[in-house]
Each structure stands twice: as C-alpha cells, then as structure tokens.
Amino acid sequence: MTTTFFLIRHAAHDNVGSYLA
Secondary structure, three states: OOHHHHHHHHHHHHHHHHHHO
C-alpha cells in the first residue's frame, strides 16, 4: 500500500463523513 493511496482514501472518507454530517 502506498502512502498516496492511503491519503486519498482518508480524504475521500472524510469528505463522505462531512457530507453525511
């Protein structure tokens, strides 16, 4: 797993969380 992939996945999850919130 690359760091970039991890950062992108984390950012996407945070974006979805903000949208639902």
